[in-house]
Every structure is written in C-alpha cells, then in structure tokens.
Amino acid sequence: MPLWSSSQRSWKLGQKDTVGASPQLPRQDYEALQERCLRNGCLFEDDTFPATLSSIGSGHLLQKLPGHLQWRRPTELHVNPHFYSAKAKRLDLCQGLLGDCWFLAALQALSLHQDILSQVVPLNQSFTENYAGIFQFWFWHFGKWIPVVIDDRLPVNEAGQLVFVSSIFKNLFWGALLEKAYAKLCGSYEDLQRGQVSDAFLDFTGGVSVTIKLAEAPRNLWDILSRATYGRTLIGCQTHSGNQRVLENGLVDGHAYTLIGTRKVTCHHKPEYLVKLRNPWGMVEWKGDWSDSSSTWELLSPKEKMVLLRKKDDGEFWMTLQDFKVHFKLLVICKLTPGLLSHEVGQKWSYTAQEGRWEKGTTAGGPIKSHQARNTFWRNPQFLLTVWRPQEGRMFLTPCSVLVSLLQKPRHRHRNRKPHLAIGFYLFRMSRFYDDLKKLPPEFFLQNKPLSFPEAFLPEKEVSKELWLEPGTYLIVPCTSEAWQESEFVLRVFSRKHVFYEIGRNSRAVFSKEIVDQTEGQDEVFTKLFEKCPEINAAQLQRILNQLTWSGLGSTQPIFSLDACQGILALMDLNASGTVSIQEFRDLWKQLMLYQAVFYKQDSTQSGCLNRSQLRAAIKDAGIVLSDDICLLMLIRYGGPKLQMDFVSFVLLMLRAEKAESIFQNLTQDGKGIYLQKPEWQMMTLYC
Structure with a gap:
C-alpha cells in the first residue's frame, strides 16, 4: 500500500x-x-x-x-x-x-x-x-x-x-x-506542441545530432544506419509536412517516429534492406510491403519470419529502406560520441565548450554578404581553435575529424514564445600569427576566404558540421543570418585533441607563435641548435629547454632539472639510443607548446602551480580524461608536498599519460582491455 x-x-x-x-x-x-x-x-x-x-x-x-x-x-x-x-x-x-x-x-x-x-x-x-x-x-x-x-x-x-x-x-x-x-x-x-526530435535528443544526452534529408541521402545510408543501430546512438525520423493526418498507407503526415532496428534479409537470392520503426501513438502502422499483414513475409524462411514478424497493433512495423526514403523526409541521428559518420575505432575524443553572446551594437555582426558587410562581420565573437592529431606520440600533417556544434539559447522562458534565430558559423585558416588577443580586424576578413561557411542559415536550436582539418590553427566565427540580432549561444568542439578559446573577451589563453604555426620560423632555430650535434643527450636537452623563452607562462619561467630531462628523453627516445634527434625534438616542442597553453589557461592566479581541480581541467584540455581518484594519485605522485603541480612536473605527467595511452591503443584488440606479456608489463611500469 x-x-x-x-x-x-x-x-x-x-x-x-x-x-x-x-x-x-x-x-x-x-x-x-x-x-x-x-x-x-x-x-x-x-x-x-x-x-x-x-x-x-x-x-x-x-x-x-x-x-x-x-x-x-x-x-x-x-x-x-x-x-x-x-x-x-x-x-x-x-x-x-x-x-x-x-x-x-x-x-x-x-x-x-x-x-x-x-x-x-x-x-x-x-x-x-x-x-x-x-x-x-x-x-x-x-x-x-x-x-x-x-x-x-x-x-x-x-x-x-x-x-x-x-x-x-x-x-x-x-x-x-x-x-x-x-x-x-x-x-x-x-510549449511541447511543436519541436524537433533533435531538440529532445540534445536535452536528453548532450550529444550532437546529424540531420539527413532523405531526398539527398548519401549512398552509404545503409552503412550509416547499421553502425548507428548497433552503436550508442539515438535515431528519429519524420514524415513529410502535414497536420498529423493518417494517410491511406498507414503513415501519419507531419509526424515523428523512432527508428529502432535494421535488418538485411534475403529474398529470391537477393538482399532486401529493412528498417524497423515505431509510432509514438503506440498504434497506427504502415500498410505497405513488409507491414504486419503484408504477403512479402512469405518470401523469407520460416525461421527468419518467426524472428522478425510480430502481428500486433502496437505502432511497430518494418518497411524497406527504399520506401523509408520515399515516405520520410528527415532522419535524425544523435551521436553520443563523435565519429559516427567517419568511423574511428578505439579512438579517444576530447570536448570543449565556450559560451558567447550576440549583442546589438557590439557583437552581433551578422553574416558575410559583401565586402562592405565584412566591416560588421568582424564584430561577431571570434574563437581560436588549434587542432592536433596525436598518434603514437607524434604529429602527422594528415587531416583529422573535427565536429563543431553551435547551440542558441532560448530567448524566452517559454520555448515557443519566440522562434529560433537563423544561425551558422564560418571557419578560417590562420596563415600567420596575430600578436595580441584582440579580435581580428576587418582587414583579415577582406584578405582571407573562409574554408567553411553556412550553405544556409537555419532557424534551429543546434547546427553542426563535421570538418576534416589539417593540424594547425583556425578561426571560428558564429553569427546570425542578420546583423544586430541578439541571443546567447554555446559553441562546442569535438576532436582527438585541440585547444579552443575565445579571443577579445578577457581571454587568458596565450599561444606563442610556435603553437600557431608549429614549423614556420622554427626550422632555422632548431637547425642551429642541432648543427654541431645531430643527436643531443639529457644534459644538452636541459640546457636548451632552460635557455628558451616560455612566453606563454607569464613571469614564471620553468627550470628543468637534469632528472626531469632524463625522464623526458626516455619517453621521446624511440630508438633507445639515449639521445633525441632534431625530428624527435620537433615533436617534443609541439607537445610542450600545447602543455604551455593549457597550463597557463588554468593557472588563473599565475602562481606557477595547479591545484587538483585546475590540474584535472588542464589534463582534459590537453585531450586526456582521468577520474578524480587517478587525478589525485597523479598529483600525489608528481606534485609538491602541498598537492600543487608546477609546469615541469605537468610536462612529465602529460608525456607519461600520452605514452600510456599510445601503448594501450597499440595493444588493445577491442578498445576496452588488454592482455600484457611480462616484457610488455615491465615496459609499461617503467613508463608510468
């Protein structure tokens, strides 16, 4: 009772x-x-x-x-x-x-x-x-x-x-x-009377939804659906516009359905591709081929028919992929992890979000419409994105997948009182470094064409796009379809590894020229350092690192001990020679620039040290996700007596974490676990 x-x-x-x-x-x-x-x-x-x-x-x-x-x-x-x-x-x-x-x-x-x-x-x-x-x-x-x-x-x-x-x-x-x-x-x-399936997906999961217009569906739609139904995704779909009237074929126009399964069957020695849908009404079903009462089920073996067919008016039904593409307008796939459409098995993704605002007269610059309009476009919020592709501790200049999502916040307590603004974002490549953290001026947008731009500004809660970008630094500019329209927004970036922050609004993240263009202007410096010794040992590495200027760390300059440099060398020395080459040093320098940026970003008091919460945030910004318990253990292991970690210790921790991640990815077969032989275990313990 x-x-x-x-x-x-x-x-x-x-x-x-x-x-x-x-x-x-x-x-x-x-x-x-x-x-x-x-x-x-x-x-x-x-x-x-x-x-x-x-x-x-x-x-x-x-x-x-x-x-x-x-x-x-x-x-x-x-x-x-x-x-x-x-x-x-x-x-x-x-x-x-x-x-x-x-x-x-x-x-x-x-x-x-x-x-x-x-x-x-x-x-x-x-x-x-x-x-x-x-x-x-x-x-x-x-x-x-x-x-x-x-x-x-x-x-x-x-x-x-x-x-x-x-x-x-x-x-x-x-x-x-x-x-x-x-x-x-x-x-x-x-306020629930009208909406998009993608809106609810977002509120339920925080995932990113991809909307596919079925009239323009990609050729590999079946492959996408197969991966989605067997992966961690939510899938919805919608029929063509209408007033929720039941059609002769049993479908409801202007109605949302859930896609709950896929199945490839064999009929007359040829494959047939079926999708399983459910009507939220809990009744009213499709009446065409492969419906509950369709004769097409007789084309299957009795065993397969018994497994798939359920003759019950419960709103669930099967139909062919071809009929699905004809009778449905939109397919919405909510990805709980990025990489569905560009499948990367066992790969780790990092996620960063930044909040922003379009304000009339200041930051609501509108889109690029003409050279004259670019004088207001530059006023939009601007975000720098530096993309990395870590692979076995090295940097490769091959494109990597980056998912960008732009969300607009509601402009009224009631979600249907004010319609969504039409929004989108532009992406530019940063070909050279700008020395301060002010917004890029109008001249930049007159001289540079966007790599990516909105094909159409959409009045949606979220717009997203998957981009393939070479490692480097980019500028993202979110905007509305018209200048001076006001709203708040959240800009999210998913990738294997990146650094992402807004410029021109009290930003503390500082990037030296080396991190913006990791090779330009440095080859000559590195060549001079290595012209006498093609390979350098730990003592020489110590001297080089302590002579360099760490502009991204403010007034606190790090001091690398010989012991620290020996640890760095052991992690970077791929051929066990006891030295590093110029190429290995280049790879190290790129990683140090990333660590410098995320360390300075989290060191809000400029004390030269990170506490527990700052450390975990910095590690996450650098692309590694650790639990609270492991983060505390790392702070105890590599930090000082007051449970604070300086930059040199942070570098050692991150290099070891990167190496451990690389070893795991090389040894795992399923992305979940590994079996270590004794020599592999010994090497693992020495690295960590």
Missing part, C-alpha cells in the same frame, strides 16, 4: 525553499524538499509549476482538454503504482492529447539504452520508499546537466485517465512524470 493517501495534507513550496533561483528555471534542492516533506508528514506541491491551467498553457491546447480536468497523483490512480519496471517492455509509452510526438519519438529511442535513460530518469525513485510526492529528473541544458524537480500531480480526465503521455502498463508512471518535468523546463505543456 502507498505510504501517503489523498486525505493527507500537502505542503506547498515557499520562496525561501528555492535554491539558486534563476529567471529561466527555479533551482530546487530535491533532497532537502523531500526530507522536509517526510519530516512534516505531507506531500510536496510545487508552486513553481502548479497543478493549474497555467502549467498547461494559454493557447489552442486548452480547447482540446476534456471537461472536468483534474490533477491526481499516481497513488490515487492505481492501487499499486510503480515508477519504473525493468521487466516491462521498454517501448511502453503512448502519446496523449499533446502534439509532442517529437518528444515521444526521442524518448522511445532513449529507452533503448538503459544507462542513458537512468541518467535522465533516476530509476531508484518509487511510490513506497521515502515517497513524498516529489520526483527529480535531469536534462542537459546548454552545457550543464541540471535537475528539474516536480510534484507528481498529473492531469487526468473525469474517468481518471491520463490526458497526456501514458504507459500501456497502467500502473507505470515514469513517462508521464518525465513529460511533466520536460514541460516545466520548456515553460508549459503547450
């Missing part, structure tokens, strides 16, 4: 109980609110999203509501309510009166990945243990995972049936409560 009954008193949230409230969404302390309700013997009521029509909306949705609308808790609707059940069928949700098929299609895809679902929906919540009428969900909101707290009062009709999302299992309520939390995040239930 439920702990609380409808006759028990409720406690309403007062202003004093909000934590860190913001104009966008009140921040509420779930644990504190739950504990107070339990202590006071009451059920939570959320005044920030009350059980009134104001939470549903103020437009056409009100006209669709049933008469005598009521708000009831699950404990009042079922004798044995459950929040979630792993034993139930995963795709158990059905759309209600609300036109949020895009949300349901994304949620159906989310339910196929239990680990991802549990991040959005904490599955340890229940209507028995510590039940206080309060629930919490998590959404990725412009670079941060934020909690959304709700009470469990849900809108129902006079018969006690849920008005919006429900489950085919009448005692399961996780979907309805999640929909309510998402409505609160977006402003109201009515």
Whole structure:
C-alpha cells in the first residue's frame, strides 16, 4: 500500500525553499524538499509549476482538454503504482492529447539504452520508499546537466485517465512524470506542441545530432544506419509536412517516429534492406510491403519470419529502406560520441565548450554578404581553435575529424514564445600569427576566404558540421543570418585533441607563435641548435629547454632539472639510443607548446602551480580524461608536498599519460582491455 493517501495534507513550496533561483528555471534542492516533506508528514506541491491551467498553457491546447480536468497523483490512480519496471517492455509509452510526438519519438529511442535513460530518469525513485510526492529528473541544458524537480500531480480526465503521455502498463508512471518535468523546463505543456526530435535528443544526452534529408541521402545510408543501430546512438525520423493526418498507407503526415532496428534479409537470392520503426501513438502502422499483414513475409524462411514478424497493433512495423526514403523526409541521428559518420575505432575524443553572446551594437555582426558587410562581420565573437592529431606520440600533417556544434539559447522562458534565430558559423585558416588577443580586424576578413561557411542559415536550436582539418590553427566565427540580432549561444568542439578559446573577451589563453604555426620560423632555430650535434643527450636537452623563452607562462619561467630531462628523453627516445634527434625534438616542442597553453589557461592566479581541480581541467584540455581518484594519485605522485603541480612536473605527467595511452591503443584488440606479456608489463611500469 502507498505510504501517503489523498486525505493527507500537502505542503506547498515557499520562496525561501528555492535554491539558486534563476529567471529561466527555479533551482530546487530535491533532497532537502523531500526530507522536509517526510519530516512534516505531507506531500510536496510545487508552486513553481502548479497543478493549474497555467502549467498547461494559454493557447489552442486548452480547447482540446476534456471537461472536468483534474490533477491526481499516481497513488490515487492505481492501487499499486510503480515508477519504473525493468521487466516491462521498454517501448511502453503512448502519446496523449499533446502534439509532442517529437518528444515521444526521442524518448522511445532513449529507452533503448538503459544507462542513458537512468541518467535522465533516476530509476531508484518509487511510490513506497521515502515517497513524498516529489520526483527529480535531469536534462542537459546548454552545457550543464541540471535537475528539474516536480510534484507528481498529473492531469487526468473525469474517468481518471491520463490526458497526456501514458504507459500501456497502467500502473507505470515514469513517462508521464518525465513529460511533466520536460514541460516545466520548456515553460508549459503547450510549449511541447511543436519541436524537433533533435531538440529532445540534445536535452536528453548532450550529444550532437546529424540531420539527413532523405531526398539527398548519401549512398552509404545503409552503412550509416547499421553502425548507428548497433552503436550508442539515438535515431528519429519524420514524415513529410502535414497536420498529423493518417494517410491511406498507414503513415501519419507531419509526424515523428523512432527508428529502432535494421535488418538485411534475403529474398529470391537477393538482399532486401529493412528498417524497423515505431509510432509514438503506440498504434497506427504502415500498410505497405513488409507491414504486419503484408504477403512479402512469405518470401523469407520460416525461421527468419518467426524472428522478425510480430502481428500486433502496437505502432511497430518494418518497411524497406527504399520506401523509408520515399515516405520520410528527415532522419535524425544523435551521436553520443563523435565519429559516427567517419568511423574511428578505439579512438579517444576530447570536448570543449565556450559560451558567447550576440549583442546589438557590439557583437552581433551578422553574416558575410559583401565586402562592405565584412566591416560588421568582424564584430561577431571570434574563437581560436588549434587542432592536433596525436598518434603514437607524434604529429602527422594528415587531416583529422573535427565536429563543431553551435547551440542558441532560448530567448524566452517559454520555448515557443519566440522562434529560433537563423544561425551558422564560418571557419578560417590562420596563415600567420596575430600578436595580441584582440579580435581580428576587418582587414583579415577582406584578405582571407573562409574554408567553411553556412550553405544556409537555419532557424534551429543546434547546427553542426563535421570538418576534416589539417593540424594547425583556425578561426571560428558564429553569427546570425542578420546583423544586430541578439541571443546567447554555446559553441562546442569535438576532436582527438585541440585547444579552443575565445579571443577579445578577457581571454587568458596565450599561444606563442610556435603553437600557431608549429614549423614556420622554427626550422632555422632548431637547425642551429642541432648543427654541431645531430643527436643531443639529457644534459644538452636541459640546457636548451632552460635557455628558451616560455612566453606563454607569464613571469614564471620553468627550470628543468637534469632528472626531469632524463625522464623526458626516455619517453621521446624511440630508438633507445639515449639521445633525441632534431625530428624527435620537433615533436617534443609541439607537445610542450600545447602543455604551455593549457597550463597557463588554468593557472588563473599565475602562481606557477595547479591545484587538483585546475590540474584535472588542464589534463582534459590537453585531450586526456582521468577520474578524480587517478587525478589525485597523479598529483600525489608528481606534485609538491602541498598537492600543487608546477609546469615541469605537468610536462612529465602529460608525456607519461600520452605514452600510456599510445601503448594501450597499440595493444588493445577491442578498445576496452588488454592482455600484457611480462616484457610488455615491465615496459609499461617503467613508463608510468
């Protein structure tokens, strides 16, 4: 039996109980609110999203509501309510009166990945243990995972049936409560009436969505879908525009579906490519070839037919890839890790995000339309991106994949009150170094053509593009389709290794000329250093490093000990000669420039040392991801007695981490684990 009954008193949230409230969404302390309700013997009521029509909306949705609308808790609707059940069928949700098929299609895809679902929906919540009428969900909101707290009062009709999302299992309520939390995040239930599957994917995962127009689908679409369905991706699709009218073929126009599977079958000694879809309504299916009642199933072997065919009006159906391309308009694939369309097995990616703003009269410069317009284009926020391709500790001048994502923040508390601006971004190659951190002047854009530019500015929440870039430094300029349009945005970059920051706005990241162009102007210097000795030992390396000027570290100049240089040499000496050549020194110098940049960026007090949190951020900026525990151990191992790490120790740590990563990638067969023979283990321990 439920702990609380409808006759028990409720406690309403007062202003004093909000934590860190913001104009966008009140921040509420779930644990504190739950504990107070339990202590006071009451059920939570959320005044920030009350059980009134104001939470549903103020437009056409009100006209669709049933008469005598009521708000009831699950404990009042079922004798044995459950929040979630792993034993139930995963795709158990059905759309209600609300036109949020895009949300349901994304949620159906989310339910196929239990680990991802549990991040959005904490599955340890229940209507028995510590039940206080309060629930919490998590959404990725412009670079941060934020909690959304709700009470469990849900809108129902006079018969006690849920008005919006429900489950085919009448005692399961996780979907309805999640929909309510998402409505609160977006402003109201009515703000869920229109949307894109990609928007919900983003809010559920923080991943990057790729939208493919099926009329222009690439030739390898089947390969892309096959990798996506067997990888960590969420896939949605949408039919051609309409008003959600059921067509003669069983499809619904202007409707979002979830793609939940693919299968290659053999018919008459030739392959047939099938995709499996689900309608968020939980019913109404495709009636063409390979539908539940189609005779085409007789072309398969009895065993294969038994595996694939389910004759049930549950909204799930198969169709050919060709029919899919004809009857559907868009395919949306949300990549939880980059590299889906350019598959790189076992490769590690780093991720950086920067926030920015387009402000009228200052930073809202608009696009490049003519030479005259470039006088305002330069006013847009400008971001420097330095791309690296580490491979076995070396740098290769071969193109590497870089994924750039531009997100615009909503301009109103209610997501549908103001439409999205049309946005895009330009990419320029930096052919020479600019000595200060001011914005690049108009002359730069008059003299340089963009390497990449928006083919069309799109009024979407997110626009993204996968680029193949040679190692080097680039300029990214995000902008709106018209000058002086105002909004905030988040610019994200994914790659194997990069450094990324905004220039001209209190930026502290400093790059010497060497990191902007790693070879130009340095060959002559390096040649002179090595003209007498083609190979240098640890003592000579020490003398060289201590004589160089480290302009990127401010007034604190590092001092390399002989012991440190011996450690560096052991890590860079690929042929075990006890010396390094000019080429090996060039590779070392490129890495030192990267380490210098990320170290200085995190050393906010210019103390010459990094603390624990700064160290972890610097390591992440350099392209290595370590857990908190390992980061602390590294600080104990390589840092000082006060648990702070200077630049020389940071260099030694990063070189060892790079080497360990390289060894792992060389030895692993599946990207997850390795088996070491004794000599390999001994070498590994000596490096680390």
